[in-house]
Every structure is written in C-alpha cells, then in structure tokens.
Amino acid sequence: MIEVGDLKKGMFIIYDGEIYRVLEASKHFMGRGSGLVRTKLKNVKTGLVREVNFQSGEKVPEAELSFRKAQYLYRDGDHYYFMTLDDYEQHALREEEIGDVRYYLIENMEVDLVFHEGVPIGIELPTTVELTVVETEPSFKGDTVSGGGKPAVLETGLKITVPYFIEAGDKIKVDTRTGEYVGRA
Structure with missing residues (x-):
C-alpha cells in the first residue's frame, strides 16, 4: 500500500480492481480540514483517462510489476514489437499502451518492458x-x-x-x- 501523497507521474496503482498509470498528481490544501490529492489516472488495458480525487492520508495498492530488459524491433501498423533479451521472446504492444513514448523509440534500442502477471503493459525508457x-x-x-x-x-x-x-x-x-x-x- 502506498499513501496517495507519495504518488508520482509514471507510477502504477490498482484502483477499482484495475491497473492505472498515474499521469498527474497534485496536492491541494483546504483552509480547514484535510487536504486533497487530485490525480489523472490512465487505465492500462482500455486507455481510458479519468480524474480521481483522494483524501489526504488515504492509501492505494501499488501494482506488482516486474521489469525485463528488451530490445525494440519494429513497428507494424499500430503495434510495436519488442524482444526480451533473456529468452528472445517477442511481445507486441499497441500504440495506445505506449502513448507518447513512441516519439523516442528507434530500432534496436534497449528499453525495460513492464510486466504485470506475465503480461507486458508498458515500457520504461532510458533518461x-x-x-x-x-x-x-x-x-x-x-x-x-x-x-x-x-x-x-x-x-x-x-x-x-x-x-x-x-x-x-x-x-x-x-x-x-x-x-x-x-x-x-
């Protein structure tokens, strides 16, 4: 469990039983009472973006993720193909799953594939x-x-x-x- 005040852009959380990537997180303090954390969350599977407000101090479960080194191979239509370097298995990600990361991908580039329960859900780029x-x-x-x-x-x-x-x-x-x-x- 992670406190909503510690949410940062790019983190993966579980909300309403589904995995969401945090697009934005900002804290707002009221004159009286507790603060509010406003977030923009993107559903990893559907691509739906929703705005969610959390009360300060709430906790949400962080998604269990694993990272594997992979190489970007090529693009075919709206699918991007990656090969994991440990077992040479190929994985395809849709353009919606990748988002704006596609502007930084060049062939044969090494990236980290993000997996949840054995299924690739996104990629992490070098700095x-x-x-x-x-x-x-x-x-x-x-x-x-x-x-x-x-x-x-x-x-x-x-x-x-x-x-x-x-x-x-x-x-x-x-x-x-x-x-x-x-x-x-």
Missing part, C-alpha cells in the same frame, strides 16, 4: 536518447545573441526546440522525461 535532426530552419550569423531556440523535427516525428547552432543531420540528446534538448551527441 536520454540520441536522435537525428531531420528538419530545422537554417541558422544565420548573429542568431546566438538573442538566446532562445528554433523548432526542429527529429527522425521519430518529435518536435522540440533546439539552439540556433543545430543543423539538419546533427545527432542530439533528448531528455525522455521532459522532451527537451540536452546537448549534442
């Missing part, structure tokens, strides 16, 4: 990934004075803001938690 810039505006002399950045499209379709000195074809590091530019690869 940073290296992606190639496919499209960005050209830089001009004097651009660096103003600071800021320019929009860029990466090989996976992810759109981020990069510094002015980055050109198309450059490999960059992107933080998978925030989706922000970290540095050159």
